[in-house]
Amino acid sequence: MKFRKQFERTVETLFFVSALASILSVIFITLFILIEGLPLFFHSATDYPPPTFFEFFFGTEWFPTDTPPKYGIMPFIVGSLFVTAGALVLAVPIGIAVGVFIAEIARGRAQKILRSATEILAGIPSVVYGFFGVMMIGFFLQNFDDPIVNYNAFSASVILAVMTLPTIINITEVSIRSVPREFADGSFAIGSTHWQTIIRVLIPAARSGIITGVILGMGRAIGETMAVLMVAGNQPTIPTEGFRSRVRTLTMAVVNDMGYAADDHRVALFTTAIVLFAFILILNLVTQIITRRSSIKVQ
């Protein structure tokens, strides 16, 4: 009896330590990038003054090895938002449609196959997506009469769309399922068709869940590095030719330069990472607010 109690105590402690470790990791990583990145604005290793907040965020020129160096990350912010927006335009309608289809329309084997296909999609490593993008999307684009360069924002958006689909599909499916059955029954009882019930009742009722899924997908798209690095063209200028333009995202900027960056340049990469971190943090906060609101409503 005594042994059993002690055993339980030990297991509880182990779990507690594990929980603590994950919280500590978040805290340490946050502190680390802040400590490494913020000094960019306060002192400079060269004779030139450090960049101001304004120059850093709204500067359009990234010449980290010039004298004087220029650290403007606007092209990367625009690049990240641009490819992410493109990905969402493609992935949101398809993702919601597939999620609703799995939850409401598909039955039996079709449902099972679709669900496991989505799970497999979520498990494919991003470097494979990138390679697929270079080979297949590039090949497709070059078969127009007027060939298009295969490294561009469009390829990146398509790849990111495929990568965000599983998140959107899964969460849409789950939230459609969690709509109380009475809602659908009531809708049928007043003579609505299945289609009308889905569009007018189920999707609006599952709205907050679906939006959460979209925002989580957006987080994945903004943070993705390897796949976009392989297809987006890596050009450090603000995209001006729509989806034909080659872009460099925040993540690509960090990876591209980190091998050789020194002094202020290295610090500037951490500052870029802070910006990326802030984006993800904002997205997570928005998700939490939406989820909390909806749970209050249900109560």
Next chain:
Amino acid sequence: MKKAIVLLSLLMVAGLVFAGGQQEAGGDMGDGGQQSIRLSMGGSTTVEPIITSAMEIYRSEVDSNAELSYDAPGSSAGIRGLLDGTYDLGAASRKLKDSELEGGAVPTQIATDGLAVIVNGDVPVDDMTIEQVASIFTGEVTNWSEFGGPDQEIVVVNRDEASGTRGAFLELVLEAVYGDEAEFTLNALVTESNGNMATMVAQTPYAIGYASLNVLPRLREAGGRSLSINGVKDDIENVIDGSYPISRPLNVATVGEPEGDAKVFIDFLLSDRGQEIVAEAGYLPVN
């Protein structure tokens, strides 16, 4: 709660002890009776094929216990790593910059390389003057119609800023034509290695880039071509006799004159066997 804290601190102590042990074990190595060389090297992606096969051959033919490693983050990163103490030997596919020489880096040339101007198979041009090449890479000329080709945008492919190949091309082509203020156009794809440059140019319609001579076989296989410059083909012979205008030294660098393990390995690179390796890798031996 109390227990949790005890457990946590135990874990941390265990971690520290383990880390300490690791370091000590590392420090003991190399004190054995045998005089095996131990070098961590890094730098240029162009020099990488030479050093990696030299490492293999050194281990199989000279000393199987030698501990040799090579990273390829680019020439600038290699020399910076050398000056920081990360590497014992840095490799650069260009002349060392004044700032690097002032920092104490001493270069030893181990090979010579030509830089080929490479184009996609679609490009209808076979020969350019060095001025024309420079005008494309500065962004002054942006359409193939200027060279009698179709009305298509020129897709410039450039290397990243850490690249020695980029530094050498800037100096030998852009600065040679436009003076020291010359800069690459920003309107370009950017890639991070010599090999990837060849693949990208071969795959991208109407693309132009530049790469070390040793990637040419791979480039041709993938469907790309290289241009002759001022009417001179980019053959090894033309690089040797100096008639091909774009060539550069491949250097390894040490802090101060080479000595100890670094000298042993540099001497191997400069020996007949080492220079054979240079030639096999597709570059020009120095002697």
